[in-house]
Amino acid sequence: MEAAATLPLLLLLLLAAALPAPSHGWGVDGHLMVCQIAQGRLSGAAAAAVRDLLPSYAGNNLSSLCSWADDVKFRYPWSSPLHYIDTPDGLCNYSYDRDCKDEDGVKGRCVAGAINNYTTQLLTYGRSSAPQYNLTQALLFLSHFIGDIHQPLHVGFTSDRGGNTIDVHWYTRKTVLHHVWDANIIQTAEDDFYGDGVADYVDTLTKNITGEWSEQVPSWEECGKNQTACPDIYASESITAACDWAYKGVDQDSTLEDAYFSTRLPVVNLRLAQGGVRLAATLNRIFG
Ligand code: ADE
Ligand code: ZN
Ligand code: ZN
Numbered sequence: 001m002e003a004a005a006t007l008p009l010l011l012l013l014l015l016a017a018a019l020p021a022p023s024h025g026w027g028v029d030g031h032l033m034v035c036q037i038a039q040g041r042l043s044g045a046a047a048a049a050v051r052d053l054l055p056s057y058a059g060n061n062l063s064s065l066c067s068w069a070d071d072v073k074f075r076y077p078w079s080s081p082l083h084y085i086d087t088p089d090g091l092c093n094y095s096y097d098r099d100c101k102d103e104d105g106v107k108g109r110c111v112a113g114a115i116n117n118y119t120t121q122l123l124t125y126g127r128s129s130a131p132q133y134n135l136t137q138a139l140l141f142l143s144h145f146i147g148d149i150h151q152p153l154h155v156g157f158t159s160d161r162g163g164n165t166i167d168v169h170w171y172t173r174k175t176v177l178h179h180v181w182d183a184n185i186i187q188t189a190e191d192d193f194y195g196d197g198v199a200d201y202v203d204t205l206t207k208n209i210t211g212e213w214s215e216q217v218p219s220w221e222e223c224g225k226n227q228t229a230c231p232d233i234y235a236s237e238s239i240t241a242a243c244d245w246a247y248k249g250v251d252q253d254s255t256l257e258d259a260y261f262s263t264r265l266p267v268v269n270l271r272l273a274q275g276g277v278r279l280a281a282t283l284n285r286i287f288g
Contacts, residue, residue: 025083025148027183028067029190029198030272034147035066036202037209037276038283046280046287049125053139062143069144082114082141083148085235086158092243094155094235111149112231118142119229122286143279149231150275152246152267153181155238163246169255180256181246185268188261205273213273220274221281228285234278241267 025031039062042050051060058064073080081102087094102109108117121138124131148154156162156178163177170184186201194200209217223230245267250256 025067025070025144025154025182026151026272026275027186029186029201030151030182031066031070031144031147032063032198033202033205033272034150034275034279035063035143037206037273038143038279039063040206041277041280041284043284043287046283049287050139050283053125053136055136062139065140066143066147068140079141081109082145083111084154084156084162085110085112085149085239086162087155087239089157089159092239094232094239096232096235111145111154112235114145115142115149115229115231118145119282119286123228125287142282146231146234146279146282147275149234149238150271150278151181152238152241152271153178155235156242156246162242166250167253168250169253171255171257177246177250181264181268185261185264186272189265189268205269205276208269209273209277213270217277220277223281223285229282230278234274237274238271241271 026034039047039050050062054060054062054065069079069083073083085094085099087099096112100110100113101107107113118138118141121133122135122142124133125135153162160166161178163181166177168175168177168180170180170188173184175184190197190201194204223233245264249260
């Protein structure tokens with residue numbers, strides 16, 4: 001290509017790289033970690049079903065497609081309210097009947113309803129030679145939404161759209177509170193502590209799951225008798241964590257730096273680990 005043609009292209013690429021990527025749910029790395037933790041904890045039957053349902057180009061790697069649901073929000077506009085739950089301002093609790101609806105008030109159209117729906121679809125796996133549902137999409141949606149529901153601000157207040165309208169500075173950079181929890185805390189942890197990026201980070205979380213958190217892990221996996229998915233538990237924990245940690249001490253135009261980072265990172269790490277453990281437990285219950 002001629003230099004004259006390459007230069008504007010380079011500028012365009014640089015510009016595109018400088019713009020904040022719009023994201024819903026944990027950023028790409030958060031979803032990747034949840035799915036990588038989960039895939040390492042699958043039963044034989046669940047591992048076989050996941051291998052069967054993943055498209056061949058994924059190379060049996062669930063984590064490579066755990067942000068797919070974010071990529072299709074524009075192709076499937078009906079799916080965008082399925083990534084979160086808006087709860088009443090200042091209440092700090094969650095009720096499925098009260099809160100799981102979209103902006104038009106259609107019941108069940110929220111991340112908890114979506115988890116129930118895709119779980120029900122996946123329970124038909126292996127039951128019919130002519131499947132009623134696209135179970136590959138069901139697996140990718142379920143894997144993504146179990147990650148999202150563990151991000152505290154994906155169960156946030158209605159008027160600030162889960163922190164999306166709260167402008168803050170993350171150190172010197174302008175962002176919004178929602179994005180701090182989707183991506184900035186994770187990114188700063190990778191930069192500060194994990195030389196090899198996300199692989200080292202997953203390794204540390206996995207070691208904690210089998211080490212210092214191992215006594216709590218069975219309680220994370222619990223779900224009522226005869227229940228396959230338990231999104232309401234995860235949503236209640238998220239709005240509690242949103243009030244206790246995400247919103248606490250933050251105002252419009254706050255600057256968030258070391259004091260916020262060091263006190264909130266343990267919460268982010270716990271939620272990533274719980275998301276991974278619970279995605280595996282749910283898939284293990286679905287596929288037996
Ligand atoms: N849009 C409205 N509320 C939201 C939330 N809690 N998370 C992500 N996107 C949203
Ligand atoms: Zn999402
Ligand atoms: Zn988000």
